[in-house]
Amino acid sequence: MEWIGRAENLVIAGPSGTGKSHFVEGLAHAAIENDLRVAWFTLETLTAAIAKTKIDNSTARTVARICRADLIVIDDIGMLPAGTDAAEAFYRIIDAAYERRSIAVTSNIHPSGFDTIMPKTLATAAVDRLLHHAHLVLTTGDSHRLAQALAGKGVIPLN
Secondary structure, eight states: OHHHHTTOEEEEEOSTTSSHHHHHHHHHHHHHHTTOOEEEEEHHHHHHHHHHHTTTTOHHHHHHHHTTSSEEEEEEETSSOOOHHHHHHHHHHHHHHTTTSEEEEEESSOGGGGGGTSOHHHHHHHHHHHHHTEEEEEOOSOOHHHHHHHTTTTOOOOO
16 A cells, blocks of 8 residues: 555556456555545546536535545546546546545556547646556456356356
């Protein structure tokens, strides 16, 4: 958990089913067990949370509240198309947490490709800050879920 104390980031990118979310979930649980605060979002839920704040102009307050967490997880970037609202929400959190809080991101797209799923200017600025103090882990291989499904594991036959 030392990396969280140093406000470093973790970016895990690779194919679906290679354990990215599972690994970060384990790290988040370990952080909680060490009395650290964790905020967990998918890019979609983060976008929705920030979008709600535009109604009453509480965006800055909400971003500050999210950034009180010691570890902010943004899971599954690249699973769904990300428009301007998603890119803005992502950038706002990355920028506010920059050098103050740790962020863990999982994606099936390498961060260098985030500009293919969100507006280039926001993607470039967010990735620049995200990777500045980051540990980058690239996963490889086939989907564990697919391998289990093809082997008939985890399913009870219907009668």
